Amino acid sequence: MKDILEVKKLTMDFGGLRAIDNLDLDIQEKEIVALIGPNGAGKTTFFNCITGLYQPTGGDIVITPPGKPAERINGLKPNYVTQRGLARTFQNIRLFQNMTVLENVMIGRHCRTYAGVASAMFKTAFQRREENKIVQDSYEVLEKIGLSEYVNELAKNLPYGAQRRLEIARAMATDPFLLLLDEPAAGMNPQETRELDDLIIRIRDREGISILLIEHDMKLVMSLSDRIFVVDYGRKIAQGTPDEIKENPVVIKAYLGEDLDAQA
């Protein structure tokens, strides 16, 4: 097993506020890793740094895509990061509301296709072939995620749980080797959460994609993850397997807290 993502001493300052403080994190091939911690601990900021939406103040982010050499991706624009094979979803759903479900996924194919302005205007053979391929590929992704019934619905008319899954589908369409999910189960009912659990496992097993997720639903986190990182005030306070984390006194004090006390 080798690291496909290695984050070293990542630091992010906003004005005088240190949102992320010397954070280390690594993900290996075909691994599901969870990032947990209280709200405001810097989890989403961490995602934004990795995916290029924020410029980290310090530290290194190194990716090693399967079969490719390692590369430092600090400060790369988001679209280049996606092109390198990192795709993400958002905590507060950010779909293209007035586009259809299929079109949303087709946008995901954008960075893997090439047709430009001229070929679109003159509808070259190449462009037509590519368009067909985009439609085909996008539809396949929708089938895998189980959204094929909604193909031509507008994204905004989808039920909540389906919108969350569409975000995953859209991210999948970019052919990533690492998928970053920001609270994928937020707002889902228990049934939907169970389906999500299956889906994430399937994505890992069948597509060989590694997954890094932020999540508050402990049941989901504990059952899914191979390893868990716990952050608080931008600092890593623990890392380990779900069982180790459950027992870790520092984590219980800072995050899991009274729930566990009460149970015991």
Next chain:
Amino acid sequence: MEHFQYFIELFLGGLTRGSIYALIALGYTMVYGIIQLINFAHGEIYMIGAFTSLIVAVVLTSLGFNQLSIIILASLIAVIYSSAYGYTIEKIAYKPLRNAPRLSALISAIGMSIFLQNYVQLAQTSDFVPFPSLIPDFDFVEPFAHIISTQEIIIILTTAVVMILLTILIKFTKIGKAMRATAQDREMALLTGVDVDLVISVTFIIGSATAAIGGFLIASHIGMINFYIGFIAGIKAFTAAVLGGIGSIPGAVLGGLVLGWTESFATGYISSDYEDVFAFALLVLILIFRPAGILGRTTAQKV
């Protein structure tokens, strides 16, 4: 020495001009601060203020009132009318769009601006109208009259007074606090019992009143008005507001002065043909390189 005097003249000219921009910019900044809308029709409010004061002044002169009462009544009525317009515009064109995309509100604002321009053009005239010079020259200004006129002094003083009053209003009064709260978090302001609709209306009224004062002063300063003065003045005042950092009261004044000086010196030392070009170029440069303005604060983009 001659050089220096020329410089002083340009400096004071810029100060006067900047004060006018500042007066209009205050309204822009207040409205933008509270509902994040570029009130395109604000320039038109100023134009209406100028026209109203002209009409009142002419009517009163023909009725034989004395000069002081004309000045007071004309500016007072202009303020009242402009405020009424500001209030109505908000109710018709912006309030129904409060939860719509910002683009819709902006287009609505442009529509309002076009409407008002043509309304005045149709109701009055499309020609330039001479504005009677109302403000008398004070004797004590006489020795300096070649550098600065009484009118200019009044313009500068008025701007200073208005700015100070507004700052006090916003910093220390209850409605001022409600305005700031509304600007920062409208829903939360509602939840503390603030009548947000009322606060927004008051903001429009105050903003319009300052614009009307500006309209009255500039009209008597330049001596000519037409229906189109609002557009250019509005754009420049907006530039001033952005320059100083939109949403900030002292920023608007500072921005107005900087813009006034830039124009004054640029036309004085470079070329008078491109006066407006300088203003627009400054606007473009500012927005590109420092969109938060001189006194503005940058806010991190939330993802």
Next chain:
Amino acid sequence: MLRLNNIKTFYGNIQALDDVTIKISEGEIITLIGANGAGKTTTLMSISGLTPPRTGEVMFLGEPIHELSPNRIVTMGISQVPEGRRIFPHLTVLENIDMGAYLRSDKEGIKKDIEYIFDLFPILAERRGQAGGTLSGGEQQMLAISRALMAKPRLLLLDEPSLGLAPKVIRQIFDIIVQINTEHKTTIFLVEQNANLALKVADRGYVMENGRIILSDTAQNLLSNESVKKAYLGI
């Protein structure tokens, strides 16, 4: 004191609440628990008038309030501590507290209440001149509660007061909540994801799932209810 009768609330086309009925009596602490996105916050927003219900009615002290504007509802005596605190970031701590008393005009009373608040949260007194946005999460939560208290509410709505706070701070906040309830007879409607904590301080609780109330009982019974235990208390 407060009754929600079969309310249905929508966001645009999406139905967020379905036939929600809740009763709160004077002096109680009532909690509403449920998963993220179940409709808890929407329930509060329906009471405070920010997203009024499309059908059904909200009665407060025997009067319908579901057609009043939010600021009128505050006048009636309902204050809210919203999710995420919603401090006015550029107002000072003192100004934030003052905003809570926006509808009051008894200068003496306000002064006394500010003193009381500063007794309750000494840290706020220390920071009175600081901008609200510079406070830590826990301090902001205290400030948000203080702001709501300044309106002298008869009913206090609390939305996820424990969200994102350290356990130690959470305990402190919850102690204060109980203290407010006992000292001032202020009725409290508490929305929480941290069900365990909420049920411990509450008299009665409602459980919400997908915009519907699926259970309601005394807090004691809910704590020992098997399905609640499984769904909301355990890991």
Next chain:
Amino acid sequence: MFMTFTILVIKVDPIQRSVSWRWENMVMVGVGSFFLSFLWRYAMARKLAGNKNMAEGKILKTTIIQRLMEDPKLFRPALIFLAVFVVAFPFIFSHYQINIMTTALIYVVLGLGLNIVVGLAGLLDLGYVAFYAVGAYSYALLNYHFGLNFWFALPIGAGLGCLFGILLGFPVLRLRGDYLAIVTLGFGEIIRLVMENWNEFSFGPSGIANIPRPDFFGHEFSLQNATIFTYFIMIGLALLTIFFVNRLQNSRIGRAWIALREDEIACQSMGIDKTKTKLTAFALGATWAGMVGVMFAAKTTFINPPSFTFMESAIILSIVVLGGAGSITGVILGALILSLAPEYLREVREFRMLAFGACMVLMMVFRPQGLITNVRRVYKFEKSPDSKKEQNL
């Protein structure tokens, strides 16, 4: 509402001039505002009711035009009729009418060009007329100095428009929403002011006259025929524009524009290069403006800076908005309405701009989506069921 009512009545005052007191205006405005306030209240009530209906899942009635578009049985004959009408038009109607129609077509193309920037990519451009001016001046000046003819100037104008589009596009990439709008407005005004003041280059406010009309392989027409010829060129240009814009809209680039409009951050995170996408939108929009600018110069044979004021930009923008941003049919319809209506309603012509402003406000308040809603964008993706079959086999 009663507050508004009283103010509307008081509003009358500025209408009075010191010399002539026009009380009759006051009465008219009073009566008018009284009825208008009722109308306003009625419309607001309807709007609220409409929102409710939509929310409760009632399907909105489709407009006639939409039905026409969707039903091929109706659509084809309508299209043929339209084509015959378009071809026959110059031979039936007068010289004057043809000119009006040509102008209307210019607005169609301008609207479609701006639609790329505003409707698809969601970038509010208030200085669009600058590119139009660039095209017009490039033909006028090239012809004046070098005697360049129309056909060579057309691509050059388009190219220069494109170049200016990129020039403007680069610095404003970081800006969004209303700041972008203001900068483009400033840019548009700068171009006009430079044209007005740089006498040596652009002949200042007096403008450039005697610009030749389009010729046909060196053959010059009589005035009458030249008008007809210009009309047909314009028809060709308009068709070409519709054709290309339609293809662009349904392409990979077009989808990227729409995604950019919908959510800039998500769009970037999906691997779309924001810079490139915005620039192509600006450049393509400007290209069409430049091209039509050449056409405009050739048609009127005289250009000067007042043809390119902010008002012109505002009119083009309202074409896009009125028609329904993003919808090609809508924009065409909007252009025809906005450019033809004032011409044919001569009596009310002086109220044209007044009505314009009022329409913009009312549209935004009551029908922000425009005349033609662009709801269903199912276009050619109906292919998917086939792929489903293959998958299942």
